[in-house]
Amino acid sequence: MFRNNYDNDSVTYSPTGRLFQVEYALEAIKQGSAAVGLTSNDYVVLVALKRNAEELGSYQKKIIKIDDHMGVALAGLAPDAESCRTFAQAGHAVQDGVQPSIQTHRAVLSIADKAQENTQSYGSRPYGVGLLIAGYDETGAHLFEFQPSGSVLEYFGAAIGARSQAARTYLERNLEEIKKCDDVEQLVVHGLYALRDTLSQDVELTFKNTSVAIVGKDQKFVSYDDEDVQQWLDKLDSVSNTRNRDDGDEDAERKEVMLLLLLLVQLQRAVTNKKETSLAKETKPQVKIEWKPTNR
Secondary structure, X not given: OOOOOOOOOOOOOOOOOOOHHHHHHHHHHHHOOOEEEEEOOOEEEEEEEOOOOOOOOOXXXXXXXXXXXXXXXXXXXXXXXXXXXXXXXXXOOOEOOEOOOOOHHHHHHHHHXXXXXXXXXXXXXXXXXXXXXXXXXXXXXXXXXXXXXXXXXXXXXXXXXXXXXXXXXXXXXXXXXXXXXXXXXXHHHHHHHHHHOOOOOOOEOXXXXXXXXXXXXXXXXXXXXXXXHHHHHOOOOOOEOHHHHXXXXXXXXXXXXXXXXXXXXXXXXXXXXXXXXXXXXXXXXXXXXXXXXXXX
16 A cells, blocks of 8 residues: 555654554554453453464464463464563563562553654564553453553453454443443353454354463452363354354345346336337438449
8 A cells, every 4th residue: 555655654644644654553563363352340351363374374463461460362463472571471570589469550651652763763663563551450350451552541441453343332322231230241242242243144152262261359360261261162053154154144044135126127228229229220211322423
């Protein structure tokens, strides 16, 4: 995508005030598989959909632990997320043989400051990853969304990645129930329902492609993968996105109707043209041209 030399670096504004490299980084997030986070008074839950490049390959790790009380779910370029984690861990050095727990919002702001520097330094690029940062500290449970521009916002529920709007719609519809949820098991189920709404028609939630992480009151950050996830998948009424499948059936029917209408229109035009051609032949005057030689 060529933008008239305004996308060659991350420090040049376009005439409309846009930083195209930052926008490209946001597009990289949209290309990643979905991740969902939601929080109640005492717990934060992260759920994420893992991808594998091919059947012979392993699934990409989507949830990363930062500390005993904090972790992230990512969408986008995984190596950039590892860089953010390393920077966050370096922000709280060991003192007297003890590594103090950094507050969640301070860790998030340190990552944001680092990311924002990349948007105003020539020769660097924005991080191509979005993060949902879950943490629990003395101030309570927190869920933050990080963007490559350095922007961070705290949410009760958030979703990033491909088709994440469907997950946000589910969270908005069930927000009050989620906020009042005291049972962490039910909170995980809500997260999985939101994640399920992001699935394409040919994908189902399985213990192989789903990750779950929990942190909260008297609960250190723990990530669950593979068979450990099956206990929550069994609580869903369906592991496939029935909404998308129904929409797909309706779209197919709509396409069939439109195709029939198009064929009828083309047939009507062909009949009309044939009648007009026949009528023109019948009414066309016969012109007879005689040639007479002239004497010179």
